[in-house]
Amino acid sequence: MKVQELLKRPSKVSLRDRELLLAHLLKVKVGEVYLLLDRHVSKEMEEEYMRSLSLLEEGYPLQYLLGEWDFYGRTFRVEEGVLIPRPETELLVEKVLEKVPPNKEAVGFEIGVGTGCISITLLLERPKLIMYADDLQEKAVHLAETNARLHKVEDRLFLKVGDMFEPVKGMVFDFVISNPPYIPQKEWAGLPKGVKLEGKVSLIGGEKGYEFYERFAKEVGKFLKEDGFFALEIGHDQGKILEDIFSQEGFFAQVYKDYAGQDRVILGWKR
Numbered sequence: 001m002k003v004q005e006l007l008k009r010p011s012k013v014s015l016r017d018r019e020l021l022l023a024h025l026l027k028v029k030v031g032e033v034y035l036l037l038d039r040h041v042s043k044e045m046e047e048e049y050m051r052s053l054s055l056l057e058e059g060y061p062l063q064y065l066l067g068e069w070d071f072y073g074r075t076f077r078v079e080e081g082v083l084i085p086r087p088e089t090e091l092l093v094e095k096v097l098e099k100v101p102p103n104k105e106a107v108g109f110e111i112g113v114g115t116g117c118i119s120i121t122l123l124l125e126r127p128k129l130i131m132y133a134d135d136l137q138e139k140a141v142h143l144a145e146t147n148a149r150l151h152k153v154e155d156r157l158f159l160k161v162g163d164m165f166e167p168v169k170g171m172v173f174d175f176v177i178s179n180p181p182y183i184p185q186k187e188w189a190g191l192p193k194g195v196k197l198e199g200k201v202s203l204i205g206g207e208k209g210y211e212f213y214e215r216f217a218k219e220v221g222k223f224l225k226e227d228g229f230f231a232l233e234i235g236h237d238q239g240k241i242l243e244d245i246f247s248q249e250g251f252f253a254q255v256y257k258d259y260a261g262q263d264r265v266i267l268g269w270k271r
């Protein structure tokens with residue numbers, strides 16, 4: 001069977017995802033699939049393609065099938081149970097890059113490192129930066145270590161398993177960053193099956209959804225230098241409530257919307 005026959009097989013999986021899957025199996029870049037349309041594929045590859053296609057049709061995430069996904073123009077390993085990097089999170093990275101000049105020697109801390117896509121991107125964009133990062137899940141910390149080695153920043157990323165600020169007690173930072181879980185518990189049941197594979201601990205923020213920020217707001221002040229700041233990804237409708245929470249704890253806070261016009265990032269400073 002030829003590549004073009006595989007690609008033409010009717011499926012409810014989008015053409016783009018089928019191209020990505022084929023590129024992965026053929027070990028080429030996605031743009032090169034169309035140069036190989038006349039290539040014959042082995043029986044094994046045909047079977048693997050069909051097996052993968054069935055999984056995708058059942059809602060299994062393409063990213064977990066591929067074992068990798070792109071964030072900010074770079075490729076990161078991904079694994080079930082750890083959040084797949086999202087394009088929306090690039091805005092959080094951009095806001096921090098705007099505030100940390102390219103040659104500044106700064107030290108940052110990320111809570112909930114996941115794949116490591118945020119910290120590793122910041123380290124690659126800012127060569128004098130040092131990052132500390134933690135995650136409740138050991139699996140995430142191991143994955144972030146793998147990604148840090150892949151991108152050769154392992155000597156500037158200090159990782160620990162731990163809860164929120166516990167692994168960095170007594171330290172102060174130029175900034176603290178996080179893309180925490182922020183979905184309310186009641187929405188869990190309605191999430192697509194594939195999204196649930198990213199794990200409750202990655203996604204669910206508590207009954208209200210914003211419990212992480214309430215805890216964070218009470219503690220972050222102790223971990224920021226006088227001119228330090230924090231930057232957090234937030235849910236599309238959480239801007240107002242979070243501005244109030246941070247203002248009550250003595251911070252200036254500003255909400256930024258994403259390209260779809262939804263609340264997406266909050267930045268804050270000590271007053």
Ligand SMILES: C[S@@+](CC[C@H](N)C(=O)[O-])C[C@H]1O[C@@H](n2cnc3c(N)ncnc32)[C@H](O)[C@@H]1O
Binds near residue numbers: 083089117137163201
């Ligand atoms: C939404 S995911 C973000 C992952 C990654 N930073 C990203 O943006 O792709 C949230 C991560 O925070 C971790 N997490 C949740 N609560 C935490 C806590 N209290 N302390 C440390 N990590 C936590 C989860 O295990 C998960 O990996």
